[in-house]
Amino acid sequence: MSHQHLEALDVAAIREEFPILQREFDGQQVVYLDNAATTQTPDPVVDAISDYYRRYNANVHRGIHHLSQEASIAYEEAHDRVAEFINADGREEIVFTKNTTEAENLVAYSWGLNELGPEDEIVLTEMEHHASLVTWQQIGKRTGADVKYIRVQEDGRLDAEHARELITDDTAMLSAVHVSNTLGTVNPVSELVDIAHEHDALAFIDGAQAVPTRPVDVEDIGADFYAFSGHKMCGPTGIGVLYGKEHLLAEMEPYLYGGDMIKKVTFEDAKWNDLPWKFEAGTPLIAQGIALAAAIDYVEEIGMDRIRAHEEALAEYAYERLAEFDDIEIYGPEPGPDRGGLVAFNLDDVHAHDLASIMNDYAVAIRAGDHCTQPLHDKLGVAASARASFYIYNTREEIDKLVTALDDARQLFA
Incomplete structure (x- = not known):
C-alpha cells in the first residue's frame, strides 16, 4: 500500500471505546462489517450527547437564559468545527440536515426547481446512490431537464x-458520488468538477462514503456543493451536512419555512435569516450537531490519513482472501488508491440475502441487497450483492471469520 510509512492504528485500544463490539450472540462475539451503512458510536461521542442533555439542554437562538446561551454557542461552534474539518470558508457554508439524502434534496428543491428547465441537462453517474439518482431524476421530470449518466466500465x-462527451454547455448540474457504496470506487471528483466548471455547470459531490474514511478538502475539490452524514463517521444518526459555496447559498430560496430560518415576518411577507440558519427551519438538530463535532474531534485525533490507510489495507486483505475462490465474484476495482474500504461480492448460486443470514449465524454482520443502487445492480446483471465494509475498529481476524462463514455457506448450498 502507499501508506506504509504511517503508524498503524492501535485497534485494540480503539475497540475499547465501542462497547457494542463486545456483544455476543449465541456465545459468539459480534463481527461488525456493515460500516458503509452506519458506523458504531464511541464513548466520547455518546458522552457528548449525554452531556448536552444532562447539563445544558435548551433551544438555540431563542433564549436569553444561560442554558440557551450555552446550547447556542455549542451548536454554532459545531458548524465552525465542520467547516474547519472539510476546509470550508466558514459556518455560513455549512448547513446541518438530517442526512446526505436531505442535503441532496435541499439543493434539488431550492436550486433545481427554480433554475432548471427543458433546455437543461443533469449529468449523474451510473453508480449513484438513490439519494442522488432518484432526487435528480424526479427534479428532471418536474422541470423538463434531461438526465444523463456517465458510464461505469x-x-x-x-x-x-x-x-467529457456527456458534460456539455447544456449541462446545468453534475452530481457524482465521491466513493461508491457498492463498487468501492474512489472517483476523480476534482477532475469531474473541473469539467463541469469548464461548461459553466454546477457540481454536487456526494461524500457520504468519503468524508468518514479519508481527508476531504472542499476547497481543493472545488465542488459547489458537497454532502455527507454523521452516522457513517462515529457520529449519531439524524445529522448530515450540506456544504455550499456561500454565494450560491445566499442566492438560493429555502424550501423549508418557519422557526429559526426567518429574520422578520409580517402578515404579508417574510425576510430570511442569515446563512446557514436560513436553511435550518424549526428547532434544529442541536444534540446531533454537537455530537457530530465530537465525532470529528475523535476521528481527527486518530488521523484521517491513518484511517484511510487502515481501511484500504483491510479492503485489500478482504479482496485477496475472497479472490482465492473461483465461485466468488467481486465487484469494483482491484485494491489500490482508487478503491475504498468495502468489498461487494456474490457466491455462485447463493442469493446474497441467504448469505447474509448464514453470516448472521456466525454473528458476522454484513449488508445484502442492492445497497440503494438498483440501476447499477441491473447493469452488473445481479439482483443483489453481499457487502462487507470496514472501519477503524475492524481487524484481519474478523475478515478471516467472514471467510470461514462463507465456507460454511458453500457447504450448505453445495
Whole structure:
C-alpha cells in the first residue's frame, strides 16, 4: 500500500471505546462489517450527547437564559468545527440536515426547481446512490431537464471519455458520488468538477462514503456543493451536512419555512435569516450537531490519513482472501488508491440475502441487497450483492471469520 510509512492504528485500544463490539450472540462475539451503512458510536461521542442533555439542554437562538446561551454557542461552534474539518470558508457554508439524502434534496428543491428547465441537462453517474439518482431524476421530470449518466466500465471505474462527451454547455448540474457504496470506487471528483466548471455547470459531490474514511478538502475539490452524514463517521444518526459555496447559498430560496430560518415576518411577507440558519427551519438538530463535532474531534485525533490507510489495507486483505475462490465474484476495482474500504461480492448460486443470514449465524454482520443502487445492480446483471465494509475498529481476524462463514455457506448450498 502507499501508506506504509504511517503508524498503524492501535485497534485494540480503539475497540475499547465501542462497547457494542463486545456483544455476543449465541456465545459468539459480534463481527461488525456493515460500516458503509452506519458506523458504531464511541464513548466520547455518546458522552457528548449525554452531556448536552444532562447539563445544558435548551433551544438555540431563542433564549436569553444561560442554558440557551450555552446550547447556542455549542451548536454554532459545531458548524465552525465542520467547516474547519472539510476546509470550508466558514459556518455560513455549512448547513446541518438530517442526512446526505436531505442535503441532496435541499439543493434539488431550492436550486433545481427554480433554475432548471427543458433546455437543461443533469449529468449523474451510473453508480449513484438513490439519494442522488432518484432526487435528480424526479427534479428532471418536474422541470423538463434531461438526465444523463456517465458510464461505469467493466473494471468499476467511470469512463472518463464518456464524462467529457456527456458534460456539455447544456449541462446545468453534475452530481457524482465521491466513493461508491457498492463498487468501492474512489472517483476523480476534482477532475469531474473541473469539467463541469469548464461548461459553466454546477457540481454536487456526494461524500457520504468519503468524508468518514479519508481527508476531504472542499476547497481543493472545488465542488459547489458537497454532502455527507454523521452516522457513517462515529457520529449519531439524524445529522448530515450540506456544504455550499456561500454565494450560491445566499442566492438560493429555502424550501423549508418557519422557526429559526426567518429574520422578520409580517402578515404579508417574510425576510430570511442569515446563512446557514436560513436553511435550518424549526428547532434544529442541536444534540446531533454537537455530537457530530465530537465525532470529528475523535476521528481527527486518530488521523484521517491513518484511517484511510487502515481501511484500504483491510479492503485489500478482504479482496485477496475472497479472490482465492473461483465461485466468488467481486465487484469494483482491484485494491489500490482508487478503491475504498468495502468489498461487494456474490457466491455462485447463493442469493446474497441467504448469505447474509448464514453470516448472521456466525454473528458476522454484513449488508445484502442492492445497497440503494438498483440501476447499477441491473447493469452488473445481479439482483443483489453481499457487502462487507470496514472501519477503524475492524481487524484481519474478523475478515478471516467472514471467510470461514462463507465456507460454511458453500457447504450448505453445495
